[in-house]
Amino acid sequence: MNQRRPSSTSGGVPDAAAADAEATADTSASPVPGPRYERWWRDTYSPLLERRGAREALFRTLSDIEVAPLYTDEHLAGWDPEERLGYPGEFPYTRGVHASGYRGKLWTMRMFAGFGTPEATNGRFKALLDAGQTGLSTAFDLPTLMGYDSDHPMSKGEVGKCGVAVSSLADMEVLFDGIDPEAVTTSMTINSPANAIWAMYLAMAQRRGADLAKVGGTIQNDILKEFIAQKEYIFPPAPSVKLVVDTFEWGPKEVPRWNVVSVSGYHIREAGSTAVQELAFTLADGIHYVRRALERGLDVDEFAPRISFFFNVHNDFFEEIAKFRAARRIWATEMRDVYGARDPRSLMLRTHAQTAGVSLTAQQPLVNMSRVAIQALAGVLGGTNSLHTDAYDEALSLPSEEAALLALRTQQVVAYETGVTNTVDPLAGSYYLEHLTDEMERQARRYFDQIDAIGGVEAAIEEGFFAREIGDASYQQQRETDSNARITVGVNAFRTESAKMPVVLVDPEVVEVQLARLTRVRGERDSAAAEGALARLRSAAVEGHNTMPAFMACAHAYCTLGEQMDVLREVYGVYEEAVAI
Amino acid sequence: MSDRPIRVLIAKPGLDGHDRGAKVIARALRDAGMEVVYTGLRQTAEMIVNAAVQEDVDAVGLSVLSGAHMHYFREVAALLDARGADDVLLFGGGIVPDQDLPALEELGVARVFTPGTSTHDVVAYLRETVPERRRSHEAS
Structure with missing residues (x-):
């Protein structure tokens, strides 16, 4: 488990090997990045910390990356924006694939x-x-x-x-x-x-x-x-x-x-x-x-x-925004330089x-609306090209129509009211964000x-x-x-009795409707055509040819999904993973 | 007899592959000193009950997130009965709406843990309930 923890000191805080679940990263010794940061740490930050202490909290991202109390230009020493960021619509696409952003x-x-x-x-x-x-x-x-x-x-x-x-x-x-x-x-x-x-x-x-x-x-x-x-x-x-x-x-x-x-x-x-x-x-x-x-x-x-x-x-x-930007940069670099x-x-x-x-909670489900809004904003600031926002009732059941509509409205508020769409990749150059993206x-x-x-x-x-x-x-x-080292609002802190939510249930008639249509399909289709298409699929699979033309023939012949997958189960076998906890 | 470790089967019935919860619970129970058998995925009710009987477990926990909980709990409860293993504690976890809880209780499901449950609560529940069951079973 510990191998996931970064071993370098690039977080600006010396490797906090002692940073177990309960400890705070701020208890660590002197910082590394550079003389100006060190001066601030020694003259201003440390004395305050000694007087007041830090909150009992994990100063680490959800991915367990250590987070320093402050990021400065010294954390980005040697960092070249031309190389690491480029421009929107240009290699390495850190700032987005579209020159015009949103x-x-x-x-x-x-x-x-x-x-x-x-x-x-x-x-x-x-x-x-x-x-x-x-x-x-x-x-x-x-x-x-x-x-x-x-x-x-x-x-x-x-x-x-x-x-x-x-x-x-x-x-x-x-x-x-x-x-x-x-x-x-x-x-x-x-x-x-x-x-x-x-x-x-x-x-x-x-x-x-x-x-x-x-x-x-x-x-x-x-x-x-x-x-x-x-x-x-x-x-x-x-x-x-x-x-x-x-x-x-x-x-x-x-x-x-x-x-x-x-x-x-x-x-x-x-x-x-x-x-x-x-x-x-x-x-x-x-x-x-x-x-x-x-x-x-x-x-x-x-x-x-x-x-x-x-x-x-x-x-x-910020970790989420960094993830999208890092993903674009890595992909572009690999595809160009390796492939x-x-x-x-x-x-x-x-x-x-x-x-x-x-991240959605069954407790106080309306709070999920806030989570979704913040996550949606992170996705947009990360430069996503498409977005689904979760409905607040999804930890309880299928989303209700009202909750799904509200989730869509949340995107529309981000798109039309917040102004974050006015300029491309507005967070670029943030010391913290660029540090996280690199990390x-x-x-x-x-x-x-x-x-x-x-x-x-x-x-x-x-x-x-x-x-x-x-x-x-x-x-x-x-x-x-x-252990309450991480707080989830409504779950291990700030609990109140939740109001009961109405729950969406699936109409039990679905089974009858599906069975009736399957019976009709099997009865009314051209059975020779269906068998011919399945035989074609089998032969494509056995001989290692591209299967897509045969799948198209199967679809047009109204072969059922189960019939087609059974052919491939016979040819390819089925997979079972080794059980481990 | 009652001081032997609690033995628990954690099972994933049906087609759903979302096993984060099942695995987290299995690990938490094991770390709490229980003997845990995890079935892996795609288990039918027969497979689950066979494993429960063979492994001589005190409790069976089903993890269901797909909305098909009524179906699987009904089948597993009926088969446990049919195999004379009705002393096995049947519990579960997953996305189960409150309104289904009374019907599950009627089927003989002792407890359902819904999202947000602390693993400490599950451990405490089994430590309290299993010895009681063993005592009442040995007495009868």
Whole structure:
């Protein structure tokens, strides 16, 4: 656990080896950065500290980075803004991928939604578009995420519970009824079965007469973070990554406006990681996909512009802003200097962000509105390209319509009332922020070295490296909360009796609706065409060809999701992780 | 008999892979001196109850965040009964709305810990409840 702690003294406070959960960093000896800082520390700061003492608090970021009482130009000695920051829209993109920041275009306000039947979610989508949302984001239920049809025995009790159920093209047609796939970009949070679900969406668009060249959106399609954190995997790592690379090869040619992957730190953070781990493991995953795609002989500048990212925005305000800026700089540098990308779009890390679900409390849930607002502001100051804000009631149940609307309104307040959008990257040059940005990059690169030493991301997954690192971090955070070393308002401090909240429940009819539609689909489709398409999928998988044309054929033939995933389960096998706590 | 360590099975039923809570609780109970078996992911009710019986545990804790808690607690409670393991303490944690708590209690779920619970509370609860159960079971 202790190896996560920075060993250098770059925090401006000598290595506080003694800084266990209860101690304060301010009790440490003299500072290092430079004579002027040292003078201030000796003449002004220390005497005050001796007289009054410091608060009992952890002066460390949520990632356990030591925070000095003050940052000055001396902390940035040798720091070259031309090299470390550059300019917005230029390498290394620390200050953002768009030269005009939010002056040209605001971020996309994209609220994640999905529950119950495709009919119910379609209604929520239309309400969100009417309320001024600018893109859609689809939550699927657990059976869909795990590649089971709604009528599979493993689906029992889970259909429509934490997302919408989609078992075939017929469900997809209902889900996007009345929504123009050329006008609205859609993000789909789907991973192991991503190829099949994407094909269903594209088949739906084609049947409406849409031109795939004009259809835009994102599939999450990031299987590595499933092995690392969220655990919604089906097949072993190698064939799983192969399916991802199939989309890298097929997508840019056939659906050029589509982001074929959203490399996600969000779930890594939700699993209890630190911000540094989120940053490091996400970029390591992105680099792993690039390496595999290059091994297949793809041209980096053809697929890299379609790689997008997805980060969490948690409570530690400056650390979160630093994380986004460090991510852009690391990605641009790696892509240019290691992987030979030349197209500027290949170097730009474009990202979605979501406020931290894990930070929401069931106690005094209205307080979550404040957390979400501050996190949203951090995401925007970090330069996110797209944002979901959590609803305040999400620690209790699915978000209510009123709470989801309020979350969207929170983004609109940041966008239109705070003035932070008036100038590009307004915090650049802050001694503290630039120090943190550098420190996060340094720690992330140390993780890259560790992962490479194990043999790469897939080897590190199988060896249990990520599970161990994240497990240690989440346990440490829990202990800090249990011992009141870290305060969570309403949970271990400032408690009051919460008012009871109304809770959103999923209509139990979802199962009947889904079963009826599945029965109809299986009865009415051209069964020879369906069998032919599944045979084509099997042969593509067995022979190692690109599976996307076969997935498209399966979608058009109304093959169910479960049928398609069963074919691949037979060919690839299923993965089980070693159990460890 | 009652001074042997408390044995607990922590289980993740169903398709959900969000295991932060289950693992944190498992570690906290272990650090408190209990013997902890963690099932890993994607467990059916049969798998959980089989493990509980084989491992001869005092308590089974289910972690459910997906909204499917009524389904899984019902199945596990019924199977524990059917296997004659109704002396095993069934408890749980996760995102469970208050309004479902009475129905869970009727199923025989002794306690549900909702978000924000301190691990100290879970440890204290098991240290208090398990010995009582052992005494009343040995007496009967």
